[in-house]
Amino acid sequence: MSATIVFAIIAAIGVVAFVIGRQRAAAQRDGAAKPHSLPNYHGWWAFLLATVPAVLFLVVWAIGASIYTDNMINAQLPADISVGERSLALGMIDRAAGALGALDIHTAADLPKSYADFVPVAAEQGILLASQGQDYMLPIALSVNETATLASRLGGGIAIILALAGAAIGLGMVKPRARARNNVERVMLWALFGASGIAILTTIGIVLSMLSETMTFFSQVNPMHFFFGTVWDPRFAAAGATDSEGQFGLIPLLAGTLYIALVSMLVAVPVGLMSAIYMGEYASPQVRSIVKPVLELLAGIPTIVYGIFAVVTLGPFLRDLSAALAGGTAFIQAQSVFTAGFVMGVMLIPLVSSLSDDVITAVPRAMRDGSLGLGATRSETIKRVILPAALPGIVGALLLTASRAIGETMIVVLAAGVAARLTINPFEAMTTITVKIVNQLTGDLEFNSPQTLVAFALGLTLFVITLGMNVFALWIVRRYREQYE
Incomplete structure (x- = not known):
């Protein structure tokens, strides 16, 4: 189940919860007691309960599934490859996994005999793969697809269940004196705070990423020569030279x-x-x-x-x-x-x-x-x-x-x-x-x-x-x- 379909289902559940919640709140306004919140607030509160927890779960689930998949791939890679080769292999396995999914290959029996045989087959379908791949990459790519499919179905099903449960809870909370307006405004306040926090955290992340790589650079090049040097020629000098x-x-x-x-x-x-x-x-x-x-x-x-x-x-x-x-x-x-x-x-x-x-x-x-x-x-x-x-x-x-x-x-x-x-x-x-x-x-x-x-x-x-x-x-x-x- 693709993420787009899951999000569409969650949004549809939220819209239905909004309409029903607003109608139920409007029907309860009999004039005997002054309601605390307008019907729209009750509808929006039901909508938020139906969508926000489910969407947050999907985000966390996607991050966790990505981490689990990376760990699974690293565990199956040969132990004798270097760090640089490992990074290259991860990219090639990810590309091969996409090609297997596009070619509808889901079982080990359908796998090509070797990576070299798989490259021209993928090229016939317009999928370009690196020619220097190894044979061990195809079984790992197949397991990646199987894990991703299982994680997508399981995560999507749980998210839809959370959306239905949230909608039921929100509709059950529709009462004349329920403080739906306060709940909605509190959620919006936290949303605004989160938006501000994202901007700040993004800036901090950019600075820290540049700072860490800059420190690595200065561990290899003298900072005084960088800040006060008058020659820019990033090519290394000959072996034994001292002016690089x-x-x-x-x-x-x-x-x-x-x-x-x-x-x-x-x-x-x-x-x-x-x-x-x-x-x-x-x-x-x-x-x-x-x-x-x-x-x-x-x-x-x-x-x-x-x-x-x-x-x-x-x-x-x-x-x-x-x-x-x-x-x-x-x-x-x-x-x-x-x-x-x-x-x-x-x-x-x-x-x-x-x-x-x-x-x-x-x-x-x-x-x-x-x-x-x-x-x-x-x-x-x-x-x-x-x-x-x-x-x-x-x-x-x-x-x-x-x-x-x-x-x-x-x-x-x-x-x-x-x-x-x-x-x-x-x-x-x-x-x-x-x-x-x-x-x-x-x-x-x-x-x-x-x-x-x-x-x-x-x-x-x-x-x-x-x-x-x-x-x-x-x-x-x-x-x-x-x-x-």
Whole structure:
């Protein structure tokens, strides 16, 4: 029994419980006693009792079944294979189990004689399997399917029984003075608390996962050479060399990240902020209804399209223009910091404009009227009243924009290149941390090698930079808020 069918049955039981519970509560309102809760609350309480325990059981059951299956596979694997081979074997067994299920092979008598014979049979049905599999994988894959089928049927049956029992309990609790509203609101409160907890736990999990891999990386590479190294070349030196650690220098990547982000902010902030001021303070409703949606269309364009525009149109145009101005020698490369920063700034204009416009329009109208009533012009009101009052929100908008600029990847790959170098010339190519994270996590490198683990150190560095920006923004917000208290 598939999980989709089980969830559909549980949802149907919950809907039926809701309808019956509401009708029963409405029928009990005879006017003799004032009911505590409306009929809808009784229906929702029956629905929650029918669905929530059953769904939670299914989730726990699925996790437990997955753990049990993994342990069962590990117990059947040969004891002489290494850790890396074991991880590869687990993936191949999982793939083979899916192929056996698709080919409707459920008994040991129907298994192919060898794994090599099974690969072409699966290929005929459009299922591609790794050719280097071993014969022992097929019986294990068959047992995986048998265990998964049994677990699915047993878990689905228990979940449906729990749903029916919950519906019966919920319907039995329908009484005029039953506190169904309190129960429903309590469940919703815990649901909101759980949603908040998921966000927090997800952040903590991401940080801990990066931190653990980063510590493994720093156990192989000197942190001082990473944070203060000026050479980025993740290939190992020759045997016996002593300078391999210096090949993971962060400085060129960090400089490129901040440089390109700075150029993009110099483009996006003035244009976006001025457009927000115009739309919020000067534009008529008719003009605003046209300009704002058109401006926000830029936010819907995929970043890869901006990158293609930069590498195909803007980069060659700037190169040819600089060559014409310099008499034949181009001083602007097609892939450069300026090209990537300019295109990224255009992409960020809607973000700055939309967020700043929302903040500016949220300033109380009384502040505008008071300033104008005292004889200030509209421009003076904007400079001395509206912008200072909206400054905390604008700082938040700029922070979000800077974070987006620091984390951008595709535009930088196409418009700035992948060369890790140190230069102050904005017309030369540089690269960023995000680009190198992608480079280090693609390919056939081992996951426990420094070349791959360095991606986690780079990711943790980006996290620390963003955290620092948040702390700095909060300091600015508190400082300016104190002047208006």
